[in-house]
Amino acid sequence: MAGPLDVGARAAAPSAAVSGRAGPLVSIRAVNKSFGALHVLRDVDLTIERGEVVVVIGPSGSGKSTLCRCLNRLETIDSGEITFEGSPLPQEGRALASLRAEIGMVFQAFNLFGHKTILENVTLGPVKVRKMTRTDAVDKARALLERVGILDKADRYPAELSGGQQQRAAIARALAMDPALMLFDEPTSALDPEMISEVLDVMVSLANDGMTMLVVTHEMGFARRAADRVAFMDGGRILQIAPPSEFFAAPSNDRAREFLSKVLSH
Amino acid sequence: MLARAAGSSLAAHTGDFLHGILVTLEISSVGFLLALIAGTLLAIFRVSPLLPLRGFGTAYVEVFRNTPLLVLLLLMFFGLPEVGVTFGLLSSAILGLGFYEAAFVCEAVRSGINTVPPGQVEAARAIGLRHWQVLLEVVLPQALRAVVQPLGNLAIAAVLNSSLAAAIGNTDITGTANHVFADVVEPIPIYVGAGLTYLALSLVIGQLTGVLERRLVIVR
Numbered sequence: 059m060a061g062p063l064d065v066g067a068r069a070a071a072p073s074a075a076v077s078g079r080a081g082p083l084v085s086i087r088a089v090n091k092s093f094g095a096l097h098v099l100r101d102v103d104l105t106i107e108r109g110e111v112v113v114v115i116g117p118s119g120s121g122k123s124t125l126c127r128c129l130n131r132l133e134t135i136d137s138g139e140i141t142f143e144g145s146p147l148p149q150e151g152r153a154l155a156s157l158r159a160e161i162g163m164v165f166q167a168f169n170l171f172g173h174k175t176i177l178e179n180v181t182l183g184p185v186k187v188r189k190m191t192r193t194d195a196v197d198k199a200r201a202l203l204e205r206v207g208i209l210d211k212a213d214r215y216p217a218e219l220s221g222g223q224q225q226r227a228a229i230a231r232a233l234a235m236d237p238a239l240m241l242f243d244e245p246t247s248a249l250d251p252e253m254i255s256e257v258l259d260v261m262v263s264l265a266n267d268g269m270t271m272l273v274v275t276h277e278m279g280f281a282r283r284a285a286d287r288v289a290f291m292d293g294g295r296i297l298q299i300a301p302p303s304e305f306f307a308a309p310s311n312d313r314a315r316e317f318l319s320k321v322l323s324h
Numbered sequence: 325m326l327a328r329a330a331g332s333s334l335a336a337h338t339g340d341f342l343h344g345i346l347v348t349l350e351i352s353s354v355g356f357l358l359a360l361i362a363g364t365l366l367a368i369f370r371v372s373p374l375l376p377l378r379g380f381g382t383a384y385v386e387v388f389r390n391t392p393l394l395v396l397l398l399l400m401f402f403g404l405p406e407v408g409v410t411f412g413l414l415s416s417a418i419l420g421l422g423f424y425e426a427a428f429v430c431e432a433v434r435s436g437i438n439t440v441p442p443g444q445v446e447a448a449r450a451i452g453l454r455h456w457q458v459l460l461e462v463v464l465p466q467a468l469r470a471v472v473q474p475l476g477n478l479a480i481a482a483v484l485n486s487s488l489a490a491a492i493g494n495t496d497i498t499g500t501a502n503h504v505f506a507d508v509v510e511p512i513p514i515y516v517g518a519g520l521t522y523l524a525l526s527l528v529i530g531q532l533t534g535v536l537e538r539r540l541v542i543v544r
């Protein structure tokens with residue numbers, strides 16, 4: 059972890075230095091990834107500081123989901139390096155599972171476990187991975203469900219909930235692991251319009267509480283409200299990355315300008 | 325084992341028939357339990373990322389699904405002792421039936437595994453569950469619930485197929501019927517009775533399967 063990037067990061071984040079964990083939480087360097095002949099990530103560089111919220115936008119197929127999934131190694135990369143808390147991502151086995159426990163992931167399709175109640179969905183990780191006692195895990199899960207506003211659904215099955223409620227349950231499930239980083243891959247894209255804000259509100263409150271987040275979304279309002287930086291991806295590259303005020307005021311890139319005019323005109 | 329009742333009426337063989345039902349129940353229930361365990365393991369092998377396990381699973385299914393059960397039973401009881409492995413009458417029937425049906429259970433469970441949405445597997449991996457925990461906690465519970473009906477059919481098949489155990493000398497329902505027939509020459513009541521007994525057992529299993537399925541259904 060040497061280099062000019064580090065010095066800047068430490069200066070910018072004194073609290074991290076105080077807690078003895080210097081350097082960015084995530085560092086992605088020169089990452090390439092192909093599916094067969096399809097080159098999906100091209101020399102991607104990105105660092106995410108502790109407590110930072112990075113929103114990734116870009117047209118369909120630009121590699122946003124793939125980038126997200128590479129961070130917890132649901133996808134493997136072909137070249138380059140990704141470090142989390144200063145160490146390269148483990149290859150497999152117990153070490154990889156431990157890494158994943160540190161990184162919460164929220165999917166477009168919620169992906170709640172259909173045979174388990176909402177409460178059981180949230181306690182599974184703490185009990186099986188964190189080896190928490192069942193009573194502690196239940197207490198924690200109930201507190202989280204309360205926080206996302208669906209404590210009354212604790213004993214229901216996923217299929218009995220609305221999309222917005224399911225997605226909030228999925229967020230609680232991820233938070234139950236006390237992750238250092240939360241990945242969101244288009245968390246509101248499968249939702250009816252009236253349910254989008256209930257999920258975004260939870261995400262904004264998480265951001266305000268200092269959670270480190272990488273969020274793929276088409277919700278420009280969320281990007282303005284919660285993002286520290288907005289990254290625009292196209293054709294597997296990050297073409298521009300800037301604070302939202304700067305990015306939305308004057309996209310430096312033609313493709314970004316074109317994309318924004320399309321999304322914002324809707 | 326058989327009461328050689330003087331006068332040789334069918335009624336004198338009631339005890340034999342009851343014993344035959346017990347033997348059928350023992351062979352088919354233990355055999356099916358074995359098939360359930362072995363078949364589920366084989367299904368896990370067949371979806372494993374490890375090529376040797378997948379290869380073993382596939383080879384097993386192809387061999388056992390495509391060999392007549394009667395041949396397997398004859399091999400178990402008469403063939404294995406030739407190479408120094410001897411099982412009793414009952415054990416031979418149970419093992420033969422169990423290993424045979426395991427191939428079918430494997431295929432049923434595998435189709436159940438394929439109904440589990442891949443997104444749930446990813447979500448389970450994403451919270452840090454190990455490969456085997458994902459299988460035990462997320463995949464198998466849903467896979468098995470999805471195939472209660474086909475497994476119920478296999479349980480019925482186990483009862484009906486267990487009648488071949490008579491061919492190596494077991495006194496199950498069919499074996500008892502053969503013995504009684506040798507004593508009292510009344511083929512129609514003897515074999516119709518045997519058939520009706522199998523039918524009754526099958527109907528009971530069918531009912532149980534329906535109850536289980538309604539209780540375990542997963543709403544999607």
Ligand SMILES: Nc1ncnc2c1ncn2[C@@H]1O[C@H](COP(=O)(O)OP(=O)(O)OP(=O)(O)O)[C@@H](O)[C@H]1O
Nearest residue numbers: 093096098116117118119120121122123124125244
């Ligand atoms: N497992 C896979 N196998 C083959 N191709 C894939 C796979 N996953 C993604 N792709 C392809 O890689 C490209 C980038 O996909 P990705 O899902 O990262 O895009 P995205 O930016 O998230 O798009 P969207 O906005 O539609 O979700 C697409 O062309 C996609 O079809």
Ligand SMILES: [Mg+2]
Nearest residue numbers: 122123124244
């Ligand atoms: Mg995507």
